Amino acid sequence: MKIVMVGEAATHREMLAAGLDCPAQFVALPREAHESAAWDAQIEGADVLVSMRFQRSGAAPAFRLLQVPGAGLDGIDFAALPVGATVCNVFEHEIPMAEYALACMLEHQIELADLRARFSTEHWTGAYLKRQPRGELFGKTVVIVGFGRIGQAVATRAQAFGLRIIAISARAEGGRVDGPMDEAYTPGELDQALSRADFVILTCPLNERTRGSFGATQFAAMRQDAVLINIARAAVVDPHALYHALRDNLIAKAYLDVWYRYPRGDTDPVAPAEYRFEDLPNAYCTPHASGWTHGLFERRYAFIAANINRLHQGLPLQNVVTNPRPV
Amino acid sequence: MKIVMVGEAATHREMLAAGLDCPAQFVALPREAHESAAWDAQIEGADVLVSMRFQRSGAAPAFRLLQVPGAGLDGIDFAALPVGATVCNVFEHEIPMAEYALACMLEHQIELADLRARFSTEHWTGAYLKRQPRGELFGKTVVIVGFGRIGQAVATRAQAFGLRIIAISARAEGGRVDGPMDEAYTPGELDQALSRADFVILTCPLNERTRGSFGATQFAAMRQDAVLINIARAAVVDPHALYHALRDNLIAKAYLDVWYRYPRGDTDPVAPAEYRFEDLPNAYCTPHASGWTHGLFERRYAFIAANINRLHQGLPLQNVVTNPRPV
Numbered sequence A, B: 001m002k003i004v005m006v007g008e009a010a011t012h013r014e015m016l017a018a019g020l021d022c023p024a025q026f027v028a029l030p031r032e033a034h035e036s037a038a039w040d041a042q043i044e045g046a047d048v049l050v051s052m053r054f055q056r057s058g059a060a061p062a063f064r065l066l067q068v069p070g071a072g073l074d075g076i077d078f079a080a081l082p083v084g085a086t087v088c089n090v091f092e093h094e095i096p097m098a099e100y101a102l103a104c105m106l107e108h109q110i111e112l113a114d115l116r117a118r119f120s121t122e123h124w125t126g127a128y129l130k131r132q133p134r135g136e137l138f139g140k141t142v143v144i145v146g147f148g149r150i151g152q153a154v155a156t157r158a159q160a161f162g163l164r165i166i167a168i169s170a171r172a173e174g175g176r177v178d179g180p181m182d183e184a185y186t187p188g189e190l191d192q193a194l195s196r197a198d199f200v201i202l203t204c205p206l207n208e209r210t211r212g213s214f215g216a217t218q219f220a221a222m223r224q225d226a227v228l229i230n231i232a233r234a235a236v237v238d239p240h241a242l243y244h245a246l247r248d249n250l251i252a253k254a255y256l257d258v259w260y261r262y263p264r265g266d267t268d269p270v271a272p273a274e275y276r277f278e279d280l281p282n283a284y285c286t287p288h289a290s291g292w293t294h295g296l297f298e299r300r301y302a303f304i305a306a307n308i309n310r311l312h313q314g315l316p317l318q319n320v321v322t323n324p325r326p327v
Helices: A007-017 A037-043 A094-110 A112-118 A124-129 A149-160 A187-194 A216-221 A239-247 A294-313 B007-017 B037-043 B094-110 B112-118 B124-129 B149-160 B187-194 B216-221 B239-247 B294-313
Strands: A002-006 A025-029 A046-050 A063-067 A086-088 A141-145 A164-168 A183-185 A199-202 A227-230 A253-256 A283-285 B002-006 B025-029 B046-050 B063-067 B086-088 B141-145 B164-168 B183-185 B199-202 B227-230 B253-256 B283-285
Touching (some): A007 A025, A007 A294, A025 A037, A063 A294, A094 A112, A094 A149, A094 A227, A094 B094, A094 B112, A112 B094, A112 B112, A141 A149, A164 A187, A183 A187, A187 A216, B007 B025, B025 B037, B063 B294, B094 B112, B094 B149, B094 B199, B094 B227, B094 B253, B094 B294, B141 B149, B141 B187
Parallel strands (some): A002 A046, A063 A086, A141 A164, A141 A199, A199 A227, A227 A253, A253 A283, B063 B086, B141 B199, B164 B183, B199 B227, B227 B253
16 A cells, blocks of 8 residues: 655654554655655555645646545535545544543542642641532533534543533534533523533534634623633634623633644744633633544554554445545 | 530531531530540430530430531540440541542652642743653553542542552452452552552551551552552651651652541640651652541531431431440
8 A cells, every 4th residue: 555644644654553463665755745746756546645634736746545534624626626535534633622521620629739739748737628629520511512423422421420411513403412411402402401501512623613602691691600721623612702701700610722823833922712712710711632643643543553554455435525526 | 406516516516406406506625525524414315416526534424316517436445334325426528638639649650739730931932842752541550558438539540540450458358349340459469469560559548557567668669669658647657767768769659648646636746657757759648638628527517417306206317327236
């Protein structure tokens, strides 16, 4: 099999090779090869192109499988693909993202770092005798907006803590949806569910329906003691409404791992948002780290290797993405 | 019903009253009433004595039920109880303690507070582009020493994260024990299990068998990347062996919520241990906070009210502790 790996993907060549059952020839190309024809001679005839992005203005080189090493397809121009090419993607980020979401929820209830900061031999007597009771996850309610792989992975873990799960999903019908939940509602019914939430976790995709969909109306519907956790995309939330909700204490806290602007290179001085959220004491800001684990890459490249083994054996591929061009 | 509440218990009178179905007369007594006969006239004839402790050198006043508002019975001198008195205790701390244990495990993998500290508008480009992959709980192994209510509550939550559960319990037989686990071994088999642990969580009671039972041999059996979480009693762990294991990096980290010495009053300058664990970067020290929640008291006093309602209705009591004196 001829396997062409583009950009960051090329750094995982050994991880991929370890899972292959078939002979393989690897070609590593720079990030620009996804949109420039300059490397097409090296791509031409490949069995597999591993790349997060693929764009062409003219004819594309021939290859059989475009294996995207992530879930997002926003970098793929399906119209530019060579005829007959199949596109597959890969998930596995639902595990670390769900762990991150639960870590935020537990941090809010326990404030472990604050407990540690209060502990010292000098302050032991006071720290022990003046302990203030804290909160629990048990018995609380979480509204999970978007109930795909990530939302369901959060729900599985949250249920084990005795949290009530309200799923918001376009597939909800009659108060139910597939997956671990207690109740389910459509996005149009979100605002009624919000007043019941101790936690609201955004895990929905960013699209034209969800962009800016969480705004002043939604913050007004939340309780003042409720917490927002955004691990989806920043642009799902209206930044002005978010900043004012936190500054004016319309909600208790927000855990924000996703941002409005990302650097395009080492020297790009772009700000993550037009507001300095990190200056608000009730904004807990982290640098898009929710899914970034060793395990993520291990599972993804094990999956990709298995898919390439299937291609080699003529078996049906997994995670095939609908290709709008006829095969 | 005449209900006498001693010491700290008396502060929860309203919470208790809210759950009662029967008329009640409350008497609040100071902490000393548990061991001094000076208040016996007020206890005499009580239906219920709510107290963590009860000791007498001479005759005891008559009462029907000693309801301990906690799990521990080390404050009760059973030989001093009036004839016919029943003793009940109450649990409910397994929920906050299990949440605390999972918070520690997630803190170790994610280090959320460090992620937050690294985030700012000024450092956004570097913080984002130079993210280092972190670890996951998924697929790891936890050895839970003591598999009673607390150990099982930890296991229920840990299983939802995809952790493998090895239970250490005197009731283990043929590699199994009741409760959510994958494998189970007796305390005598602990050392063999330790080398497989990513996390070791102590939830066993302190008794003559467990005192000092986790020492140099056990730290030597653990892996250098393993983490100890002690939410049981400090004295289960040999303090010298623990200090040296952390200082010499025999293990990666310890989360320590329980201590060797406790203050007997506001002005008692006692140190929590003979070593300054908090000066070790890999000791995460907290002031015995794992079970201390609002929900703990709400559940405990709801349980106690229900037990008093049963006493009033002549129904069997719950959580009856074996009374060594004949009834």
